[in-house]
Amino acid sequence: MKYERTKELENFIKDNKLFNNFKSLHEIYTGGSSYNFCVQTTDAIYLLKIIRNPERYNRVQLVLKALGILKELPVNDFAETEKLLVIPYIHGQRIALRDITPKALTQLHEQYKCMQSLDTAAVKVLPQFDVADTVRELDDWLTDEKGLMYRLINKYFWQKIKKELIVMPAVHTLIHGDMTANNILIDGDGKPHLLDFDQIRFGYPTEDFMGLFLQIAGFRGLYGSLNKLKRMLGIADISSMYTPREILYGVQCFYLRLLLRRTRMRAAKKENARKTLCLLVCLLGYFRVRELLSNQTNF
Numbered sequence: 001m002k003y004e005r006t007k008e009l010e011n012f013i014k015d016n017k018l019f020n021n022f023k024s025l026h027e028i029y030t031g032g033s034s035y036n037f038c039v040q041t042t043d044a045i046y047l048l049k050i051i052r053n054p055e056r057y058n059r060v061q062l063v064l065k066a067l068g069i070l071k072e073l074p075v076n077d078f079a080e081t082e083k084l085l086v087i088p089y090i091h092g093q094r095i096a097l098r099d100i101t102p103k104a105l106t107q108l109h110e111q112y113k114c115m116q117s118l119d120t121a122a123v124k125v126l127p128q129f130d131v132a133d134t135v136r137e138l139d140d141w142l143t144d145e146k147g148l149m150y151r152l153i154n155k156y157f158w159q160k161i162k163k164e165l166i167v168m169p170a171v172h173t174l175i176h177g178d179m180t181a182n183n184i185l186i187d188g189d190g191k192p193h194l195l196d197f198d199q200i201r202f203g204y205p206t207e208d209f210m211g212l213f214l215q216i217a218g219f220r221g222l223y224g225s226l227n228k229l230k231r232m233l234g235i236a237d238i239s240s241m242y243t244p245r246e247i248l249y250g251v252q253c254f255y256l257r258l259l260l261r262r263t264r265m266r267a268a269k270k271e272n273a274r275k276t277l278c279l280l281v282c283l284l285g286y287f288r289v290r291e292l293l294s295n296q297t298n299f
Contacts, residue, residue, distance in 0.1 A: 003027055003035045003050070009078065013039070016075045018084075019046070033198075038089055045089040046071060050082050056198060057083045059124040063197040066118050090193045092185035097216050099186045100232045108184070111194045112205070116174045126177065126201030131167045134256055141263050149276035153259070157283040165256075166249045168204060177201045179208035181215055206242050206250030214254050214289070222278060224285040226292050239296075248293060255286045 003009075010025045012018075021042035028047075029036045035050040051057040064070035064087055071086040078084050139162070142154040176183075177199030185193045213236070214220065217229035233239070238247060262279050 003037075006037075009037070009050075012078055018073050018075065018086075039086070045091075046086050047089045049085045049087075050078065051085060052081050052083075054083070057085070059200075060198050061085060062123045063118065063200055066123055067115065067197070090185045090187060090195070092187040092193065094181045095184040095186050095192060095212075095216070096181070097228055097232070099190065099192065100213075100216070100235055101190070102235060104186070104190060104192050105236050108192045108194065111192070112176070112208075115176060115194065115197065115200070118174060118200075120172070120174065123200065125174065126199060128170055128202040129207065129253055129257075131165060131253075131256070134260055135162065135165060138256075138259060138263065145263075147273075147276070149273055149280060150263075153276070153280050153283060157280070157286070158259070161252070161255075161286065166245060166252055168246075168249055170202070171204065172202055173204065174200060175203040175205055176208045177203065179212050181212065184212070204242075204246055204249060206238075206246045207253045208250075209236065209238065210247060210250030211254045211257075214251065219254075219285045219289065220258065220282060222281050224282070224288070226288060229289065230292065230296070244293065248290065251286065251289055251293070255283060259283060 006025065006027060013022055013025065019039060019041050023040045023042060025037055025039050025048075027035065028038045033051065033053060033056060037048040037050075039046040039048050049060075051060065061070065064085065069087045071088070073084060073086060076084050138158065142150060142158050145151065145154070176194065176197065178196060179194070183194065183196040185195060187193060213229055213232045214224070216232065217226075218224045219229070242250075259279070262275075
């Protein structure tokens with residue numbers, strides 16, 4: 001949804017002299033919990049985010065400051081319920097299969113390790129993904145759901161994987177938590193830039209990397225490709241970095257979150273039969289991926 005107070009925001013920037021040599025402001029993307037703008041000055045270009053959730057704002061601000069990419073503003077409160085965050089603007093495109101190269105993955109891992117080195121005492125970190133709670137929520141919901149498509153999901157996906165779900169021990173390893181293709185931009189030199197640190201939490205890195213690879217390979221849609229996934233796993237040499245159990249756990253988390261998100265959308269009446277059928281096809285991809293992982297000693 002388009003932001004309705006852009007002109008007021010522009011006047012606020014000018015009146016409070018938030019940027020030296022301010023030139024222009026335009027909205028570039030509206031996320032699920034923020035509005036994003038490109039700010040141009042005579043010297044630089046910035047990404048400005050408007051965040052309405054105070055807890056999220058405080059968490060993201062601490063992370064960006066710790067990473068050294070937060071631009072300090074003289075005033076952050078645009079309105080009582082809207083706060084501003086500013087970071088350098090990255091010119092680039094979302095990461096795609098062609099961008100998965102050894103060099104790009106090395107650069108991505110360097111940024112990832114920088115994020116993992118954050119002082120958890122100074123940064124608000126979300127808890128580890130709770131598989132047991134998710135199982136209970138999905139089990140209750142799917143048991144009560146009477147729709148045909150969700151009964152099929154319950155029978156042909158949920159009841160089959162529920163018996164073999166992996167619950168990993170608690171860890172204090174930082175992960176990005178939302179490392180989707182939308183949150184990694186590739187600049188003109190082919191360098192990846194990891195963005196959007198709102199969901200930093202404790203967990204296993206395979207949750208991030210397997211989720212990213214599965215998305216790029218098409219497993220969040222109807223046309224998941226095992227060949228694409230196998231290619232990326234090979235380039236990443238992921239089998240030498242993580243145990244088979246950790247890798248499968250990352251796959252499992254990808255599908256659990258996908259199902260959890262869509263069932264909540266269903267509860268909010270934002271689902272329909274076509275979307276639910278597509279979801280069933282996506283979920284059945286889990287068995288194809290699991291078979292690939294179990295049959296391959298070297299990805």
